[in-house]
Every structure is written in structure tokens, then in C-alpha cells.
Amino acid sequence: MVEYFSLIGHIYPLxxxxxxxxxxxxxxxxxxxxxxxxxxxxxxxLFIGSFGRLFAFSLFCFxxxxxxxxxxxxxxxWFAKEIADLRRRRFVDWKSIxxxxxxxxxxxxxxxxxxxFVIWGFANGLLNQSGFGxxxxxxxxxxxxALLFPILRILRVKxxxxxxxxxxxxxxxxxxxxxxxxxxxFSHNMSSIVPEFYAWVRDTxxxxxxxxxxxxxxxxxxxxxxxxxxxxxxLALFAKNFKSLRNINKENLLYYFLATVFSAVNLxxxxxxxxxxxxxxLVLFGFFLLYSYGFKKFLVMTALIFFxxxxxxxxxAFTVKFPFPDPMGGFSTSELLSExxxxxxxxxxxxxxxxxxxxxxxxxxxAPFLGKGFGAPVTYRSSDPRVLEANPNGLYTTSAFEWxxxxxxxxxxxxxxxxxxxxxxxxxxxxxxxxxxxxSDYLDSDLTTAxxxxxxxxxxxxxxxxxxxxxxxxxxxIGYLLIVAAILQANEHQ
Numbered sequence: 001m002v003e004y005f006s007l008i009g010h011i012y013p014l015x016x017x018x019x020x021x022x023x024x025x026x027x028x029x030x031x032x033x034x035x036x037x038x039x040x041x042x043x044x045x046l047f048i049g050s051f052g053r054l055f056a057f058s059l060f061c062f063x064x065x066x067x068x069x070x071x072x073x074x075x076x077x078w079f080a081k082e083i084a085d086l087r088r089r090r091f092v093d094w095k096s097i098x099x100x101x102x103x104x105x106x107x108x109x110x111x112x113x114x115x116x117f118v119i120w121g122f123a124n125g126l127l128n129q130s131g132f133g134x135x136x137x138x139x140x141x142x143x144x145x146a147l148l149f150p151i152l153r154i155l156r157v158k159x160x161x162x163x164x165x166x167x168x169x170x171x172x173x174x175x176x177x178x179x180x181x182x183x184x185x186f187s188h189n190m191s192s193i194v195p196e197f198y199a200w201v202r203d204t205x206x207x208x209x210x211x212x213x214x215x216x217x218x219x220x221x222x223x224x225x226x227x228x229x230x231x232x233x234x235l236a237l238f239a240k241n242f243k244s245l246r247n248i249n250k251e252n253l254l255y256y257f258l259a260t261v262f263s264a265v266n267l268x269x270x271x272x273x274x275x276x277x278x279x280x281x282l283v284l285f286g287f288f289l290l291y292s293y294g295f296k297k298f299l300v301m302t303a304l305i306f307f308x309x310x311x312x313x314x315x316x317a318f319t320v321k322f323p324f325p326d327p328m329g330g331f332s333t334s335e336l337l338s339e340x341x342x343x344x345x346x347x348x349x350x351x352x353x354x355x356x357x358x359x360x361x362x363x364x365x366x367a368p369f370l371g372k373g374f375g376a377p378v379t380y381r382s383s384d385p386r387v388l389e390a391n392p393n394g395l396y397t398t399s400a401f402e403w404x405x406x407x408x409x410x411x412x413x414x415x416x417x418x419x420x421x422x423x424x425x426x427x428x429x430x431x432x433x434x435x436x437x438x439x440s441d442y443l444d445s446d447l448t449t450a451x452x453x454x455x456x457x458x459x460x461x462x463x464x465x466x467x468x469x470x471x472x473x474x475x476x477x478i479g480y481l482l483i484v485a486a487i488l489q490a491n492e493h494q
Contacts (some may be wrong), residue, residue, distance in 0.1 A: 003178065006054040010200045020066060027070055031077045036154050038074050040167055042147075044316065045070060046479045047171035050222040051205035067475065070146065078150045107430065107485055110423045111148055117416030118142050125373030125411070130399070134375035138399050138411070144475040150483055155486035164483070165233065165451060171223075172230030176265045179219050179415040180319055182209065184266055186217040188319040210270075216320055218270040222476060225465070228278055229458035229480070231262035232285055236454045239289060256308065264312035273468035277461040284460060288453045349361055351383040353402050353468075360403060366412050371413030376401050378410075404466035408473055420472065423481070424463055430488045431456045452491060458486050 002023070009016025031038025045052065045067060052067025118139075125135035155161055182201070186194060186209060201207055207221030238255040242248070247257075266278055282305070290298045359380040363372065382388070382396040401407040409417040431452065462471050462480060471477030 003048075003054060006204060007196070007200050009055060010203060011196065016055055017057055020057045020069075023055065023066060024069055028073060028077065031074060035078055035081055035150075036160050038077060038162075039150065039154050040163060042070050042074050043479065043483070044167050044171055046475060047168060047226045048175055048223055050207060050476075051247050052475065053204045054206070056204075059350045068140070071147070071470060073343075075094050075146060076148070101106070105489075107423065107426050107489070108152075109146070110419065110426055111485075113419040115145065115425060117412045117419055118145065121371060121412045121416065122375050123373070124371060125375040128376065130373060130375030134377075134399060135373065138374040138376075141474045142478065144478045145482070147479070148485070151486045155483070156490050160488065161487055161490060168226060169230050169233060169258070172227045172262060175214065175221065175223055175227050176261045179221065179224075179265050179268055180261075182219050182317075183217060183284075184319050184322070184325045186211075188322070188325055190325070199351070206208045210287060212270070218268070220269045220271055222471075222474075224269050224271070224274065225263060225277075225462060225471060225476060226480075227262050227265045228274065228281065228461060229454070231259055231266065231278075232281055232454040233451060234262065235285065235301075235305065236288075236451055237303075239293065239297070241302070242297070245300075259305075260308045260315065263309055264315045267312060268316060271469075273465050276468070277465040280464050281457050281461045284457045286453070288457070292453075341441070352380075352387075355382065356380045356401060357403065357406075360401060360406050360410065364406065367413065368409075369413050369415065371409065371411055371416060374411050376410055400470070402469055404468070404470040404472055404477075407470055411473075423485070424459065427459065427484055427488055428456065434488070434491050452487070455484055455487055 002019075005015065005019045009019055026477050027038060027041055030041060045054075049067060051065075053063075053065045055066040056063045057069070058064070067348045086219070122135060122139050125138070126132065130138075155164065182197065185197060196453075198209055201209055202224065206221075207219065210218040210220075214216050234255045238252055241252050241255070259369075266274060286298065286302065289301050293301075355479050356378065363376065363378050366372065377397050377399050378401065379395060379397040381394045383394065387396045388394055405417065408420060412420075434452075458480065466477065472481065
């Protein structure tokens with residue numbers, strides 16, 4: 001319903017403005033009533049919103065996105081509630097405020113280190129005369145880190161973690177429906193509505209729609225990363241409840257159906273970096289199955305996952321070639337997927353990415369330790385048709401880069417990148433301590449603990465994808481990092 005109004009609001013700006021403020025009012029009421037409801041709404045928007053611009057309001061010629069508005073309002077309400085709580089208690093309990101019980105908590109101190117380098121990156125960008133506008137536009141995604149303490153505190157209760165996981169799976173299901181819907185209307189001759197949908201997806205930056213061979217359209221959304229994580233979540237739920245092929249209940253059938261749909265969405269995205277992350281996730285999930293359930297169940301689950309992948313390919317072909325109304329699909333699904341996987345040069349996007357790499361390295365070498373700060377520009381020769389249309393020689397200057405880890409290195413310096421990496425290492429260490437080394441407790445645990453391995457698999461997947469596509473310097477990756485930290489901390493305390 002929200003995205004329906006986003007589409008209508010794209011056509012009629014008055015609707016966009018009215019719904020924007022209605023959402024804010026509902027959000028304020030929910031957050032004041034129970035702060036966890038506000039957090040769940042905030043994270044649901046993160047899961048489905050890609051760049052967070054489903055709605056936007058022009059404030060003094062600055063486009064205020066719904067994500068920034070929700071983030072700002074949430075922090076004000078959370079802070080006000082904390083102040084009121086402090087006044088009632090009449091003493092400051094810093095451990096409670098930051099959501100930890102151990103004053104020597106390594107992960108929280110590691111986040112403080114990252115905070116320092118982010119602030120340094122902002123100041124360094126201004127010192128390097130990148131201009132305040134360029135610096136702030138590059139920096140504002142990192143403001144999502146300010147949610148660390150609210151998330152740590154609110155997600156200390158397992159019931160709230162369970163609620164969050166349900167919201168994640170529901171959000172992935174909605175993203176899947178939207179992906180298949182867009183694939184259907186673009187692969188069929190619906191010229192009367194296609195232009196409006198394309199303009200809506202492009203202008204709100206929900207994703208990208210690209211025509212491929214034989215009437216197939218690539219539907220890619222940055223939020224698809226959460227569909228991949230949800231894919232592993234439902235597989236873990238299926239594995240936990242699975243006894244035998246003769247004893248599959250309705251709940252397991254639902255999990256298997258969702259896994260098939262989520263797998264199909266990851267294929268529809270035609271994102272090679274996502275596929276690489278998916279491959280890593282499947283390998284890690286295989287180790288998880290083998291370690292947790294033994295070799296026999298590992299073999300059965302592997303066969304079922306492979307069959308699910310085959311079903312997902314058939315589901316894509318059925319959607320594109322459905323005989324009504326007027327399908328344009330004359331493509332081979334397997335050929336399209338294999339060609340996409342092997343195409344590592346020649347394509348405009350790939351060529352531009354490889355052209356950027358040496359120029360990015362040159363800029364990093366100029367300030368490898370302290371970095372060049374946010375807003376640091378790099379000029380390279382792009383093969384993007386839009387760039388060539390504006391500038392025939394292809395030269396393009398930007399401060400937003402595909403190579404995520406190198407982007408962090410350039411902006412924050414090597415120590416900033418290492419501080420980020422340290423947080424991820426500490427989270428894996430905490431996972432090993434509380435899950436791997438307590439196998440018997442884990443196998444008999446409740447649902448939220450049982451899903452811990454897939455939560456950490458999701459972090460490993462995002463960390464790998466970040467080499468090729470920027471996620472960990474964006475609210476999508478930062479938000480998930482905070483969620484993982486909170487869930488592992490909650491498990492540590494309980």
C-alpha cells in the first residue's frame with residue numbers, strides 16, 4: 001500500500017507530500033507509544049527502500065527523503081525517552097544506555113574507533129576543500145551509525161529479535177513480489193503503463209531496470225541484499241524443522257516455497273557481485289548444515305537446495321513467457337544466466353568499474369594512512385552511455401565508487417578501514433564463542449538463537465559483496481551491521 005502511494009505520489013506531487021507527513025505522524029505516534037515499534041518501522045523501510053526515497057519532501061530546495069526524516073525523528077524520540085528515564089532514576093547508568101552489561105565490551109569500543117575515523121573523514125574532507133555540499137552528501141549515509149545504541153538497547157530482548165526477523169522475511173517477500181511484478185509488466189507488451197513504472201523506479205532510486213536479450217529485463221534493487229539474507233533464514237528454518245521427505249508439514253512447505261522465490265529474485269537481479277556473495281553464503285551454509293546436523297541431512301538439504309534453484313529458474317521462465325498479455329520473451333533462461341556470469345569485460349558497467357580501479361588506487365596512494373576525507377573526487381574514463389551522451393570523451397568525476405572497501409580506505413584512511421574490519425572480526429569471534437563452541441546448547445536453543453549462523457552468514461556475504469559494490473558505507477550495510485551486533489550481544493547476555 002505504501003509503495004502504491006509512492007507511485008501515485010510520483011505522478012501527483014501533492015499526494016507525495018500528504019503521504020510523507022502522514023507517515024511521519026503515524027511513526028511519531030508508534031514510537032512514543034513503544035519505541036521498539038518505531039525501530040521496526042525504521043528498519044522495515046531500510047529493508048524495502050533501497051536508497052530510502054520512496055517519498056521525499058523539498059525542504060528549502062533540499063530533497064528530504066523519508067529515510068532521513070524517520071531516522072531524525074526516531075533519534076529525537078529515543079533520546080527524549082532516555083532523558084525522561086534518567087530523571088526518574090536520578091543516576092546515570094551508562095551500561096544500560098549503550099545496551100551492554102560489560103564495561104570492557106570490545107565491540108562497542110571498536111565502534112567508538114569507527115566513529116572517530118568517520119568524524120575525521122568529515123573534517124578531512126573539509127580540510128581538503130572538497131566543499132561542504134560534496135562532503136555532506138558523501139558523509140550522510142554514515143549517520144546511520146548513530147542508531148547503534150538504540151538498536152543495542154532495544155534488541156536486547158529475544159522477542160523483539162524474533163519480531164525483527166519476521167519483518168525481514170516479510171520485507172523480502174514483498175520485495176520478491178515487486179520484482180516479479182516489474183519483470184512481468186516489462187517482459188509483456190504493456191506500453192501504456194511501462195513508462196510510468198520505469199520513471200518511478202528510476203526517480204525514487206528503488207532499483208535499476210535494464211533490457212537484456214529476447215524480451216528479458218534485468219530487475220535489480222539494492223535492497224535485494226536482504227532477500228539474499230532472508231533466503232538463508234528460511235533455509236535455516238526449513239532445516240531446523242525438517243525430519244524426512246515423508247514428514248514435511250505446511251510450515252516447511254512455506255519455507256521451501258519462500259526459499260525458491262528468494263532464489264529466483266537473486267537470479268533476476270543479474271548482479272554478478274550478488275551471485276558471488278550468494279556462492280559464499282551457500283558454502284558457509286553447507287558447513288553450518290554439516291556441523292549442526294551431520295552428513296546425511298547435509299546431503300538431503302543440498303539436494304533440496306539444488307532442486308529449489310532449478311524451480312526458481314522455471315519460475316522466472318514462466319513469468320516472462322506467460323502467454324497473456326502479449327509476451328515478448330524469446331530468450332533462453334540458462335543461456336542468459338550463464339552469459340551474464342561469464343561477461344567480465346566489454347559491458348559498459350563492467351568496463352567503467354575496471355577503468356575506475358587504477359585511478360582509485362592512485363588517489364589512495366596519495367594519502368594511504370589518513371585518507372582524503374569524504375567528498376574526495378576521482379576522475380576516470382566511463383563507458384556509461386549517459387556519461388558519453390554528456391561528455392563524448394567519457395571523462396567522469398565522482399566521489400561515489402563501486403569498490404566499497406577501497407572507497408572506505410580512500411575516505412577514512414587505512415586505519416579507518418581496519419577499524420571497520422576489526423568490528424566484523426570481533427562479531428565473528430563472538431559468534432564462534434557463543435554458538436560454535438556451545439554446539440549442544442545451540443541445537444536445543446530457541447528460534448532466535450537457532451538463526452544466529454544465518455545472521456553471521458549474511459554479514460560475511462555483505463562484506464564480500466562490498467569489494468565490488470558499496471554496501472558497508474551505506475545505510476543498507478551499516479544497518480545490517482548494527483543488527484548483527486545487537487543480536488549477538490543479546491545472545492551473549494542471555
